[in-house]
Structure formats: C-alpha cells, structure tokens
Amino acid sequence: DLVWLNAIKYIAFNKTRSSYFSIGGSFRPRFEHFTNNRWIADNDQNYYTQRLALHADVQVGKNIRFFGELQHGYKSGDKEFLQTDELDVHQAFIEFKTYGSNQFTARFGRQEMKLGIGRLVDLRIGPNVRRAFDMGSITFGKEKLTIDAFYGKEAEINFGAFDNSFTLFEEGAANSRLWGIHNQFQVRKSSAVNHTLELYYLGFQSDFSAYSDVAGEEIRHSIGLRSFGSINQKFQYNTEFIYQFGDLADNNISAFNFETNWKYIISFEKWRPTAGLKLDWSSGDSEAGDGNLNSFNPMFVNPATYSLAAVNTPVNLLSFHPSLLLFPSKKWLINLEYAFFYRANKSDGFYSPPRIQTRMVNGLSERHIGDVLGLFLQYTHSRHLSFDIRSSYFIPADYIEASGASKPIFQFASTGTLMF
Numbered sequence: 001d002l003v004w005l006n007a008i009k010y011i012a013f014n015k016t017r018s019s020y021f022s023i024g025g026s027f028r029p030r031f032e033h034f035t036n037n038r039w040i041a042d043n044d045q046n047y048y049t050q051r052l053a054l055h056a057d058v059q060v061g062k063n064i065r066f067f068g069e070l071q072h073g074y075k076s077g078d079k080e081f082l083q084t085d086e087l088d089v090h091q092a093f094i095e096f097k098t099y100g101s102n103q104f105t106a107r108f109g110r111q112e113m114k115l116g117i118g119r120l121v122d123l124r125i126g127p128n129v130r131r132a133f134d135m136g137s138i139t140f141g142k143e144k145l146t147i148d149a150f151y152g153k154e155a156e157i158n159f160g161a162f163d164n165s166f167t168l169f170e171e172g173a174a175n176s177r178l179w180g181i182h183n184q185f186q187v188r189k190s191s192a193v194n195h196t197l198e199l200y201y202l203g204f205q206s207d208f209s210a211y212s213d214v215a216g217e218e219i220r221h222s223i224g225l226r227s228f229g230s231i232n233q234k235f236q237y238n239t240e241f242i243y244q245f246g247d248l249a250d251n252n253i254s255a256f257n258f259e260t261n262w263k264y265i266i267s268f269e270k271w272r273p274t275a276g277l278k279l280d281w282s283s284g285d286s287e288a289g290d291g292n293l294n295s296f297n298p299m300f301v302n303p304a305t306y307s308l309a310a311v312n313t314p315v316n317l318l319s320f321h322p323s324l325l326l327f328p329s330k331k332w333l334i335n336l337e338y339a340f341f342y343r344a345n346k347s348d349g350f351y352s353p354p355r356i357q358t359r360m361v362n363g364l365s366e367r368h369i370g371d372v373l374g375l376f377l378q379y380t381h382s383r384h385l386s387f388d389i390r391s392s393y394f395i396p397a398d399y400i401e402a403s404g405a406s407k408p409i410f411q412f413a414s415t416g417t418l419m420f
Contacts (some may be wrong), residue, residue, distance in 0.1 A: 090132055102142050103140070115182050117228075126303050178204060198227075206218045233265070242257040244257075283345070284343060287347055334377055336375055347361060364399060389413070
C-alpha cells in the first residue's frame with residue numbers, strides 16, 4: 001500500500017501543520033493495438049506508451065500554496081503529437097485561498113482545468129500528454145454557489161525537453177485562447193433528490209480553424225446550461241445544452257450541442273447492474289457558401305471521449321449510446337456499450353479529434369457513419385494501483401463506405417496506473 005512513502009511524501013514545517021511540503025506522482029504504462037487503423041486495410045499497429053508525472057506541493061500557512069508538476073510522455077516507434085514529450089513543466093502555479101463561509105481562491109500559472117462534465121473543457125486523459133493552460137483564474141464559493149472566472153491559453157506541446165513555452169503574455173503566440181465565467185449552484189438536496197445547475201459563458205479564439213467550406217481566424221462564444229443530479233439514489237441524470245455564436249472568416253457562427261445521459265441502478269444486490277442511455281447531438285453546417293457556419297466546436301474536449309481509438313469527435317454528429325455497467329466485486333468494474341453514429345447534417349462532413357475534417361461531403365447524402373461496440377474492464381487493487389482493458393470495434397456504415405477506406409477498426413489497450 002506504499003505506506004513506507006509517507007515519511008518523504010509529507011513533511012510538516014510547523015507544529016500546527018499549516019505549512020508543509022509534499023510530493024507525489026503517477027506512472028501509466030499502456031500497450032495498444034489497432035487493426036485497420038483509420039479504416040485502412042492492413043493498417044495494423046502495435047505500440048507501447050507511457051506517461052510519468054511527478055509533482056511537489058508547498059503550503060505556506062493557511063492561504064498560500066505553490067504547486068509544480070513535471071510530465072514525460074513516450075511512444076515506441078515514431079514520435080507522435082500528444083503522445084511524445086521528453087520532459088516538461090505540466091503545471092506550475094501559485095495559489096492564494098481564504099476559508100470560511102465565503103471562500104475565495106486566486107490562481108496564476110500553468111494549470112489543468114475541467115469544467116462541468118467536460119463537454120467543452122476537459123483534461124485530455126486519453127493520450128500521454130495531458131492538457132494544461134497558461135492561465136489566471138479566480139473562484140468564489142458560498143454555501144450552494146460556486147463561481148469561476150478565468151482567462152488563458154492552451155499550453156503548446158513540443159517533443160523535446162523543457163520546450164513548451166509559457167505564452168500567456170505573448171500576443172503573437174498561436175495558442176488557442178480561452179476565457180469565461182462558470183457558475184454552479186445547488187437547487188435542491190435531500191435524501192430523495194439531489195439537483196444542481198450549471199450556467200456558463202466561454203470565449204474561444206483560434207488564429208486558424210477549418211470546417212467543411214470555410215477556414216480562417218475563429219472567435220466563438222458559447223453559452224451553456226447543465227442540469228444534473230439523482231433521484232432516490234437509483235436514477236442519475238445529466239442534461240446539457242450549449243449554443244455557440246461568433247464569426248469565422250466573415251462567416252456568422254450559429255451552432256449548438258445537446259447531450260442527455262441517464263443511468264438507472266436496476267438492483268443494489270450482487271453485481272449492481274446499472275443501465276445507461278446517452279444521446280448526443282452536435283450540429284453541422286446546413287448549407288455550403290451561405291455565409292453562415294453551423295458546425296459545433298467541441299473546443300478542448302478529451303480526444304478519447306468516445307473511445308481510445310479517437311475516431312470521431314462531436315462535430316456534425318448525432319449519436320445514441322445504450323450501456324450496461326456491472327460491479328462483480330468491490331474491485332472489479334465492467335462496462336459494455338453500443339453506440340450508433342450519424343451525420344447530423346448532410347451538408348457537412350466527418351470530423352476526428354480535436355476538430356479536423358477527415359471525410360469530406362463530396363455530395364454524399366448518406367448519414368449513417370457506423371456503430372461501435374465498446375468494452376471496458378477495470379480492476380482496482382488499491383488507491384495506488386489499478387489496471388484496465390479497453391476495447392472497441394467500429395463497424396463502418398453507408399457514409400464511411402461511400403467516402404473512402406471502410407474496413408472495420410478493432411482497437412485494444414491494456415493500461416496500468418500507479419499513483420504514489
């Protein structure tokens with residue numbers, strides 16, 4: 001259980017333990033296999049990846065904190081973006097925090113960020129190199145209300161050692177910008193019902209973005225509302241609606257995303273079977289050359305949101321996911337999922353993470369992209385050590401078959417995670 005590490009993991013500087021120094025980290029080795037990667041016949045791949053992270057945390061009194069984290073990413077064979085980074089500063093920030101009925105936190109530096117359930121801003125935990133922002137942020141909390149405000153740029157990723165520059169104050173830097181305000185407030189909490197709302201505004205700017213029929217500088221604004229909670233401990237729900245507006249190369253942006261996700265615990269007895277149902281609708285462009293862009297921008301979504309195969313991303317996508325979650329024991333988890341994917345609009349193409357169009361429209365009217373059978377197994381030995389197996393089988397349908405290579409994709413990954 002790595003108890004022997006506690007003596008060096010935590011060192012108090014005073015008797016009250018209000019000032020201390022702590023260290024920790026994680027190691028994630030993974031073996032991954034693809035058959036017919038990107039639907040190309042005989043495009044089979046086998047490779048090994050690993051992620052190593054080490055952090056140090058210094059608390060100075062009750063209010064001031066310094067945090068730093070180094071990250072290393074390795075992939076066997078050729079170097080690959082988001083998989084390879086010899087060694088770099090992943091996080092480095094200073095934080096000031098007050099306590100009491102009104103809590104205030106101010107943080108400045110390189111930091112990770114996830115907003116809500118991660119529809120627009122997520123951690124990018126699938127690839128080796130996690131996402132970070134060079135950012136300033138403030139948080140105010142009072143009873144059932146939390147408000148976050150922030151401005152920053154996505155940290156750039158390079159292959160070498162200590163070559164990911166801090167660019168927050170560089171006007172000419174090409175990093176995507178993010179700013180906004182995010183509110184979460186609890187509406188109701190009781191033994192039977194737990195209901196929370198999130199309301200937010202996000203701003204996004206990219207020097208160059210490309211969609212089906214337009215490319216150029218993009219300034220996009222997103223307004224979102226999320227409602228989530230549980231009823232009688234058996235039914236869990238999450239519904240989120242996002243509307244986007246702005247402009248891209250003199251085209252007016254009007255796009256949306258709607259997601260709803262329900263889970264119902266069938267029984268609390270052996271295996272605790274839980275049925276799930278998820279619907280995702282991300283708008284696509286409605287007409288080429290009309291001066292309007294209707295393609296949704298998922299911004300900083302996790303590339304592995306639909307599987308580690310990272311085949312598709314929520315742009316011009318309509319998807320439907322029934323699932324079954326099982327717990328054979330306290331240490332084992334099994335998740336089975338079947339997903340149906342369609343183009344939301346015939347006038348827009350198919351996009352891969354992060355938001356790159358990989359299949360063009362070419363006058364095709366087919367909507368059905370394909371179906372994916374997914375399996376996830378996880379064994380948690382302790383809070384320090386876990387193992388998982390993820391596998392997916394992508395069955396191409398009419399649109400993929402009509403637009404290019406269309407062999408079924410099989411993906412398999414075996415991952416270990418050590419936390420210390």
